[in-house]
Amino acid sequence: MERKNRPSSIAMSPSLPQPSVDLKDGVLTATLPSGDSVQVYLYGATVTSWKTSNGQEQLFLSTAAVLDGSKPIRGGIPLVFPVFGPPPKDHATSKLPQHGFARNSTWEFMGKSSSESTSTKADDSVKLDFGLSSAMLSADTKSKWPVEFGLVYSVTLSKSKLEVQLHVQNKGENAFDFQCLFHSYFTVKDISNTTVSGLAGASYVDKVRGAQTFKEESADLPITGETDRVYTTPSLPPIVVKESGKDSLITTRDALPDVTVWNGWEQKIAGMGDFEPKDGWKRYICIEPGTVTGWTKLEAGDAWEGSAIFEAKL
Numbered sequence: 001m002e003r004k005n006r007p008s009s010i011a012m013s014p015s016l017p018q019p020s021v022d023l024k025d026g027v028l029t030a031t032l033p034s035g036d037s038v039q040v041y042l043y044g045a046t047v048t049s050w051k052t053s054n055g056q057e058q059l060f061l062s063t064a065a066v067l068d069g070s071k072p073i074r075g076g077i078p079l080v081f082p083v084f085g086p087p088p089k090d091h092a093t094s095k096l097p098q099h100g101f102a103r104n105s106t107w108e109f110m111g112k113s114s115s116e117s118t119s120t121k122a123d124d125s126v127k128l129d130f131g132l133s134s135a136m137l138s139a140d141t142k143s144k145w146p147v148e149f150g151l152v153y154s155v156t157l158s159k160s161k162l163e164v165q166l167h168v169q170n171k172g173e174n175a176f177d178f179q180c181l182f183h184s185y186f187t188v189k190d191i192s193n194t195t196v197s198g199l200a201g202a203s204y205v206d207k208v209r210g211a212q213t214f215k216e217e218s219a220d221l222p223i224t225g226e227t228d229r230v231y232t233t234p235s236l237p238p239i240v241v242k243e244s245g246k247d248s249l250i251t252t253r254d255a256l257p258d259v260t261v262w263n264g265w266e267q268k269i270a271g272m273g274d275f276e277p278k279d280g281w282k283r284y285i286c287i288e289p290g291t292v293t294g295w296t297k298l299e300a301g302d303a304w305e306g307s308a309i310f311e312a313k314l
């Protein structure tokens, strides 16, 4: 099914450049006339590539990522739902795997829509919708989280920007709790010249230091060793990755107060079988917007939406 968000009567002349969208063997590729492109695997609805018009790949994908649907894809933007990290004991999600099941379930492509620039009169963005519902889960997963839900994940590509939005719907008769997060891996040229700003004053749980809580002092946080922190930023400041002092990626958010900053560094990455090349830790940083420090409660029939926009500064 294909959806356009404007009536066909005002569709532009076919001679004007349009985005191309192609779904083949479970992999969807969309390219804008500007040259920006995105690739999404239906497996996990995982975005595995986001290239800007200068040809630069913005997402880090392990060269050993398993792409055959047998385990979550290492790199890109895996989706974390309905639990972040190892599920807590005595919680409704306790039987689920780490980071839940969204990243290792096969989603359906629901269609695309385009929007048109007023200046060029040509389509300069494309929105791709993916769906996952309880009815699509394996019997095993369903038995581990017997909840009636519907998810719509929208990936919108525009010039130098990628927007990701998750819509969660409670289709059952009982309330449920969930966490969700966009586990985005971004490329950097050199982690030792990479800093993250926008976090000053935020409290964070440092998983490297015994899951204790600290307050961020740094206005421009350098990454100097294994980093695995969950920041809580209720005022939703933009999170800016800088490389050699220059802005390279700006993340803005809606309804996602938490941000995980993760780099496994040399030793942890050495122990990850699906992370290659082994020195790849020098060239990625995870900036993961989500809502994961508490639980979002969704009453029967209710819906919730959260989103993030990643802007590459070329």
Ligand SMILES: O=P(O)(O)OC[C@H]1O[C@@H](O)[C@H](O)[C@@H](O)[C@@H]1O
Pocket: 098, 099, 183, 207, 228, 229, 260, 262, 288
């Ligand atoms: O190996 P996984 O399940 O993809 O998780 C990778 C990392 O994901 C991060 O979000 C977590 O904060 C880390 O603790 C974890 O190591």
